[in-house]
Structure formats: C-alpha cells, structure tokens
Amino acid sequence: MMGSIYPLATHTIIFLGEPTMELDRTMRLLKLRISGTNPMSTKGSLETLIQDNVLNRLWFSRVWVLQELVLSVSPWLQGGKYRIKWDEFSRCISMSDLGTWKPHSHDLLDGMNAIRRSYKARRLEDAVQIRTSVSLADLFQIMESRRGFGVSDGRDMIFAHLGLTSDSTRSMLHVDYNKSIEQLYEEIAGKHTEVNRNAS
Numbered sequence: 034m035m036g037s038i039y040p041l042a043t044h045t046i047i048f049l050g051e052p053t054m055e056l057d058r059t060m061r062l063l064k065l066r067i068s069g070t071n072p073m074s075t076k077g078s079l080e081t082l083i084q085d086n087v088l089n090r091l092w093f094s095r096v097w098v099l100q101e102l103v104l105s106v107s108p109w110l111q112g113g114k115y116r117i118k119w120d121e122f123s124r125c126i127s128m129s130d131l132g133t134w135k136p137h138s139h140d141l142l143d144g145m146n147a148i149r150r151s152y153k154a155r156r157l158e159d160a161v162q163i164r165t166s167v168s169l170a171d172l173f174q175i176m177e178s179r180r181g182f183g184v185s186d187g188r189d190m191i192f193a194h195l196g197l198t199s200d201s202t203r204s205m206l207h208v209d210y211n212k213s214i215e216q217l218y219e220e221i222a223g224k225h226t227e228v229n230r231n232a233s
Contacts, residue, residue: 045105047098049090052113059086060115067121080133083126087112088138096184097193099175103149104196144178148197155199169205169225171198187214191221 049056059082065071066079087110092098102108108119123146131139155171175194184190192208205224212220 042105042107044107044109045101046109046111046116047092047101047119049087049092049110049112053086055082055086056090057113057115059083060110060112060117063087063122063125064115064117067117067125078133080126080129084135084138088141093141096179096189099145099148099179099194100196102145103152148175148178152197169202169221169228172202172206172221173225186210188212188217191217 059079062079063083087093090112102119105119110117110119110122123142126134126139126142151171151174172191172194175197176190179190179194184193188210191206192210195203195206195208206221209217
C-alpha cells in the first residue's frame with residue numbers, strides 16, 4: 034500500500050524524532066556545509082556530530098522506514114527546526130573524509146542509498162520493459178544490507194521490504210501474517226530454488 038502512496042507525494046518529510054539542542058546544532062552546521070560554508074566545530078568534527086546526533090536517531094534503526102526513503106520522490110530529513118534534502122545530505126557525507134566515519138555509520142548510509150538507486154533503476158527498467166527475468170536477488174540484497182536491524186516480528190524483515198522489490202518478486206510473495214516465520218522463509222527458499230532451476 035505504501036508503494037502507491039509515497040511516489041505520489043511531492044516531498045516526504047523524514048521526522049528524526051524530538052528535537053534536542055545537539056540535533057539542531059548538527060543540522061544547522063550540516064546546512065552550512067551543504068551551502069558551501071565549511072563550519073568549524075569546537076566540539077568535534079561535523080562527521081562525529083552527524084554520527085552522534087543524526088545517525089543514532091531511532092529512525093535509522095527501524096526496518097519499515099526504508100520504504101519511506103526509497104519510494105519517495107523527494108525525501109527530506111527533518112531534525113529539530115532544520116530540514117535538509119536527503120540527496121544533499123548523502124552527497125555531503127559521500128564527499129567527506131571516510132577516515133572520520135565509524136564503519137557502521139558509513140555502511141548504513143551506503144546500503145540505504147544503494148537500495149534507493151537500485152529501486153530507481155528497476156522502476157526505469159520496468160517502465161521501458163527491459164526486465165524479463167524473475168529473481169529474488171533484489172529481496173536478498175535488501176535483507177542482507179538491513180541485517181541486524183531489530184524487528185519485533187521476524188516476518189517484518191520480508192514484508193517491510195517487499196514493496197522495494199521488483200514486480201516479479203512481489204508477484205511471487207504475498208503479505209500473510211497467518212504464515213509462521215518458518216513457513217515464510219521456507220516458501221522463499223523454495224521459490225528461490227525453483228527460479229534458479231528454471232533459469233538453468
């Protein structure tokens with residue numbers, strides 16, 4: 034259902050939670066850097082502030098919110114009283130010194146952006162009818178990049194990401210919470226085996 038809502042929105046605001054002084058300060062400094070000013074911070078680098086005050090927000094650890102980012106035409110981060118376009122946020126981070134990032138933080142953003150780019154490419158291919166193969170690889174790629182994110186129901190790891198997959202993958206799997214976790218994962222393994230057998 035969200036797959037038909039987010040693409041219709043002109044902008045999607047990703048709310049990072051209740052504002053704090055540190056979040057406001059970090060978002061303000063980030064906006065300055067995006068605008069071309071290189072703000073000097075007396076309490077550590079901007080990269081450290083982003084990791085501590087933005088990437089540590091609960092939004093980044095939730096499984097279901099990835100579709101909010103990926104399916105949106107123009108996502109914006111809202112932190113305190115500051116709002117920044119996701120693409121500008123990502124570009125700013127990609128241009129920063131990788132040595133200042135904790136591996137998990139940089140990997141988290143890389144994974145989210147890779148899934149977003151992959152989804153856009155699949156939509157374009159589907160629009161011009163380039164894709165003819167059926168595969169569960171897109172679902173497996175998403176699940177691998179989201180490994181370790183907490184879910185209260187293990188089925189959500191599949192269902193939360195199903196809307197980000199190709200039409201062919203979505204046609205093979207249906208959201209059904211009456212299935213146990215074991216049944217769902219067995220079904221996916223069976224379909225994957227069947228698709229690979231038919232492909233060879």
